[in-house]
Amino acid sequence: MSDKVFNDIWNRAKHIASPYMPKEHAELLYRTTLQNPGTIVEIGSWHGRSSVILGSAVKSSGKGHLYCFDHWNLIEGAECIMSQDIWKIWNDHIAEWQLQEVVTPGRAYSQKAVEQWPADKTINLLFIDGWHEYLESGPLIIPAGDIKEYGIEGWLKDGKMIPPHKHQPSFDRGAKVDFDVWAPKIETGGILVMHDLNPDFPGVLKVWQEDIEPSNEWTIIYNENNIGVAQKSK
Numbered sequence: 001m002s003d004k005v006f007n008d009i010w011n012r013a014k015h016i017a018s019p020y021m022p023k024e025h026a027e028l029l030y031r032t033t034l035q036n037p038g039t040i041v042e043i044g045s046w047h048g049r050s051s052v053i054l055g056s057a058v059k060s061s062g063k064g065h066l067y068c069f070d071h072w073n074l075i076e077g078a079e080c081i082m083s084q085d086i087w088k089i090w091n092d093h094i095a096e097w098q099l100q101e102v103v104t105p106g107r108a109y110s111q112k113a114v115e116q117w118p119a120d121k122t123i124n125l126l127f128i129d130g131w132h133e134y135l136e137s138g139p140l141i142i143p144a145g146d147i148k149e150y151g152i153e154g155w156l157k158d159g160k161m162i163p164p165h166k167h168q169p170s171f172d173r174g175a176k177v178d179f180d181v182w183a184p185k186i187e188t189g190g191i192l193v194m195h196d197l198n199p200d201f202p203g204v205l206k207v208w209q210e211d212i213e214p215s216n217e218w219t220i221i222y223n224e225n226n227i228g229v230a231q232k233s234k
């Protein structure tokens with residue numbers, strides 16, 4: 001693949017808002033997907049910057065499919081309403097990029113999504129970029145800073161708006177959950193990519209350091225610049 005092909009994709013993708021997906025990470029995702037075509041799964045999609053990168057690689061490779069799982073703020077029967085509609089934004093990006101045929105969203109939280117995944121369907125490449133704590137199980141309390149930053153109005157449930165602190169869904173979330181429920185679906189020889197491996201996200205790093213680095217089930221292919229790639233070796 002020429003650099004020009006990726007650069008053209010990046011020059012469009014960089015305008016999609018992303019908490020942290022620089023060009024080097026996008027290029028790693030793109031090239032790793034091209035080298036490992038097939039069933040690609042993304043946990044955590046936000047506005048879709050990484051989704052369009054992965055989806056473009058699937059399209060370029062001419063085979064396989066990308067499944068993107070994110071709750072996009074719809075959690076346990078209520079939708080967290082903020083100043084931006086992230087579900088619509090993600091869908092608009094996929095449509096603009098004409099990726100609908102190769103990308104399917106699953107609007108669910110990671111642990112629930114896996115329950116609907118066919119038991120015998122294996123994954124060629126799993127990209128984990130969801131909730132960045134290690135493991136949380138209690139009620140989801142939205143910090144005041146987030147309420148302000150994202151313009152959160154409250155939870156829309158049964159047509160009624162509930163103040164943010166009056167609805168606190170309780171579900172297992174975190175990099176440990178994403179890894180534990182999804183990594184077993186990766187086929188032997190398949191690839192795991194974990195994003196945000198840095199001390200700002202000790203929970204994500206902990207999963208990498210405890211479940212990947214010392215394990216003879218995984219061979220580390222790349223671990224630099226806050227992103228890691230490992231291959232399932234057995």
Ligand SMILES: C[S@@+](CC[C@H](N)C(=O)[O-])C[C@H]1O[C@@H](n2cnc3c(N)ncnc32)[C@H](O)[C@@H]1O
Nearest residue numbers: 018021044045046050070071109110129130131
């Ligand atoms: C860091 S952002 C993803 C950024 C995206 N990969 C990109 O490159 O722009 C994390 C996303 O994970 C989603 N998320 C957080 N916890 C989740 C969970 N338990 N299940 C599914 N999605 C989750 C959030 O809604 C958010 O969109």
